[in-house]
Amino acid sequence: MNDGSMGPLTETARKISSMEVRGAGRIARAAAASLRDFALQIDAQSLEEFNSEIKDAADILLATRPTAVSLSNAVRMVIRHRESSVEAARRSVVSNADRFIEDSEKAVEKIGVIGCRRIRNGDTILTHCNSMAALSIIAAAHRAGKEINVIATESRPRWQGRLTIGMLEEMGIKTELIVDSAVRSVMNDVDLVVVGADVITANGSLVNKIGTAQIALCAHEARTSFMVAAETYKFSPQTIMGELVTIEERKAEEVLPEISKFRHVRVRNPAFDVTPHSYIDVICTEVGAIPPEMSYLIIKERLGWEMDESTSISNSSGSDNHCCYCE
Ligand code: RI2
Numbered sequence: 492m493n494d495g496s497m498g499p500l501t502e503t504a505r506k507i508s509s510m511e512v513r514g515a516g517r518i519a520r521a522a523a524a525s526l527r528d529f530a531l532q533i534d535a536q537s538l539e540e541f542n543s544e545i546k547d548a549a550d551i552l553l554a555t556r557p558t559a560v561s562l563s564n565a566v567r568m569v570i571r572h573r574e575s576s577v578e579a580a581r582r583s584v585v586s587n588a589d590r591f592i593e594d595s596e597k598a599v600e601k602i603g604v605i606g607c608r609r610i611r612n613g614d615t616i617l618t619h620c621n622s623m624a625a626l627s628i629i630a631a632a633h634r635a636g637k638e639i640n641v642i643a644t645e646s647r648p649r650w651q652g653r654l655t656i657g658m659l660e661e662m663g664i665k666t667e668l669i670v671d672s673a674v675r676s677v678m679n680d681v682d683l684v685v686v687g688a689d690v691i692t693a694n695g696s697l698v699n700k701i702g703t704a705q706i707a708l709c710a711h712e713a714r715t716s717f718m719v720a721a722e723t724y725k726f727s728p729q730t731i732m733g734e735l736v737t738i739e740e741r742k743a744e745e746v747l748p749e750i751s752k753f754r755h756v757r758v759r760n761p762a763f764d765v766t767p768h769s770y771i772d773v774i775c776t777e778v779g780a781i782p783p784e785m786s787y788l789i790i791k792e793r794l795g796w797e798m799d800e801s802t803s804i805s806n807s808s809g810s811d812n813h814c815c816y817c818e
Contacts, residue, residue: 496529496532496533496534497529497548497551499525499528499529500525500526500528500529500548500551500552501551503521503522503524503525503552504525504551504552504554504555506521507521507522507552507555507556507562508555508556510649513621513649513651514621514622514623514687515559515561515562515687515688515689515725516561516595516599516623516624516722517623518555518556518559518561518562519559519561519562519564519565519591519595519724520565520591520592520595520596522552522562522565522566522569523565523566523568523569523587523588523591523592523595524588524592525548525552526545526548526549526552526566526569526570526584526588527569527584527585527588527589529544529545529548530545530581530584530585530588531581531585533545533577533581535577536577537577538574538575538576538577538580540577541577541580541581542580545570545580545584546570549566549570552566553566556739557737557739558689558690558698558736558737558738558739558762558763559689559690559725560689560690560724560725560726560727560729560736561689561722561724561725563729564724564725564728564794565591565595565724568587568591568724569584569587569588569591570584570587571587572584572587591724595722595724597777598624598722598723598724598776598777599623599624599627599722599777600627601777601778602624602627602628602720602721602722602775602776602777603627603628603630603631604631605775605776605777605779605780606627606628606631606685606718606720606775606780607628607629607631607632607634607635607637609683609716609718609773609775609780610628610629610632610637610639610683611637611682612637612638612639613637613638613639614632614637614639614640614682614683615639615640615641615642615680615681615682615683616629616632616639616640616641616642616681616682616683616684616685617641617642617643617644617674617677617678617681617683617684617685617706617710618641618642618643618644618655618684618685618686619643619644619646619652619684619686619699619700619702619703619706620644620646620651620652620655620686620687620699620700620702620703621646621651621652621654621655621658622686622687622688622720623687624687624688624720624721624722624775625685625686625687625720626655626658626659627720628685628718628720628775629641629659629664629685630662630664633662633663633664639664639665640664640665640666640667641659641664641665641666641667642666642667642668642669642677642680642681643655643656643659643666643667643668643669644668644669644670644671644673644674644702644706645668645669645670645671646671646700646702647670647671647702647746648745648746648760649745651700652668653668656668671702671705674702674705674706674709675709675712678709678710678712678713678715679713681710681713681715682715682716683715683716683717683718684706684707684710684715684716684717684718685718685719685720686699686700686703686706686717686718686719686720687699687700687719687720687721688719688720688721688725688774689725689763690725690726690727690730690736690763691719691721691725691726691727691774691783691786691789692726692727692730692736692786693726693727693730693731693786693787693790694730694768694783694786694787695768695771695774695782695783695784695785695786696765696766696767696768696771696783697719697721697765697766697768697771697774697783698736698738698763698764698765698766699719699763699764699766700762700763700764701761701762701763701764702764703763703764703766704764704765704766704767704770705764707766707767707770707771708770710770711770716772716773717766717770717771717772718771718772718773718774718775718780719771719773719774719775720775721774721775721776722776722777723776723777723778723789723793723794724793724794726786726789726790726793726794727790728790728794731787731790736765738761738762738763738764738765739761739762739763740759740760740761740762741760741761741762742760743757743758743760745760746758746760768783768784768786771783774786776789778793
């Protein structure tokens with residue numbers, strides 16, 4: 492393995508782990524771009540050597556964050572090829588990556604166009620964390636001239652809500668920021684909840700930023716519509732094969748920087764939670780607004796070829812993470 496050319500890729504992996512690069516879509520595009528650039532550098536004498544180098548690079552990226560299936564789906568879509576020469580394999584990986592990046596950016600736009608049709612003039616929308624797919628729907632409604640108000644949560648412990656209010660401010664959209672624990676107290680003012688996704692499972696359940704499930708519960712209680720914005724590469728083929736979704740547990744210092752001063756205190760810092768499909772009204776994808784029950788079909792039709800056990804690739808990392816079954 493020529494470590495020289497691995498430098499930029501390991502740097503991308505470091506940024507994904509540290510969340511300098513974050514957001515399921517941006518993580519997937521960064522991984523695709525770094526695999527492309529690495530493939531252009533590989534100096535292999537045989538196809539086997541090329542495949543082994545690209546597989547090692549893929550494993551480094553897959554070991555960064557365990558939850559967002561966008562990462563493993565992107566890696567799989569980029570490195571797959573049926574070529575018989577090094578140069579043909581290299582061209583294949585490069586064009587797979589370019590196509591993935593282009594399609595994923597177009598998907599965000601399409602989700603905006605489709606999802607904004609479910610927003611009425613005067614609606615108050617609540618959103619959580621910082622999701623490009625969810626913001627695409629809100630921005631499209633605004634561009635369509637609809638008068639909307641947005642309530643954004645802070646999204647502790649990493650404050651992604653501050654990124655969201657910055658973007659809404661730039662678009663000139665009326666916005667309120669709330670602490671995460673204020674959701675239920677404002678839910679009666681909310682017409683629609685719009686959030687992003689890290690994983691959509693085969694049964695239509697959602698894995699997204701910690702706090703999403705509580706928001707869904709409050710929306711369910713208030714009979715407020717709950718919409719998920721998710722590109723089809725965020726659906727998980729592995730969950731059809733019965734695999735559980737790994738919930739990333741991040742370091743305690745994110746919640747309590749001075750944790751080392753405590754002897755009897757342990758911090759729990761799960762980065763994501765699970766929203767049951769029964770709390771989700773619609774999942775807005777680039778191929779349409781679908782009921783959660785249609786997730787299996789999306790996986791079959793849009794990600795189809797992954798059904799074969801032998802081709803299963805999934806994120807892997809860390810022991811602190813826990814797996815959960817998506818009820
Ligand atoms: P987009 C983020 O995860 C949030 O959970 C967000 O809802 C999801 O990714 C999707 O984001 P993190 O990387 O792809 O902040 O829609 O942990 O931008």
